[in-house]
Amino acid sequence: MLVEIRGRSQITIPSEIVKKLGIKEGDQFEVIEKDGGIFLCPVVVYPKNEMIRIAKLIKETEAEYKSGEMKAYDDIDKIFMDMGINLDEV
Numbered sequence: 001m002l003v004e005i006r007g008r009s010q011i012t013i014p015s016e017i018v019k020k021l022g023i024k025e026g027d028q029f030e031v032i033e034k035d036g037g038i039f040l041c042p043v044v045v046y047p048k049n050e051m052i053r054i055a056k057l058i059k060e061t062e063a064e065y066k067s068g069e070m071k072a073y074d075d076i077d078k079i080f081m082d083m084g085i086n087l088d089e090v
Contacts, residue, residue, distance in 0.1 A: 001014050001016075001017075013040075021042070023042070027042060028042070028043050028044075028045055029041060029042055029043060030043050053084075054083065057083055
């Protein structure tokens, strides 16, 4: 598939690729140049306060695990729900 660079260094990602990868407007990508090629890597950006909250939850979970108080999960959705993350909004 060929694409052409346009004004302001823009290219259009072919619609087949956009659909296949589920890319939507507002998605963010890291642009990497390597060995003469350009690579677009999808990324998710979390606000710093959310990363701090998640790190705290991980530390608390580690402490519960070490003390034998760890809660067992059989559903990944429940884990995220307990963390206050609604996967339907991600």
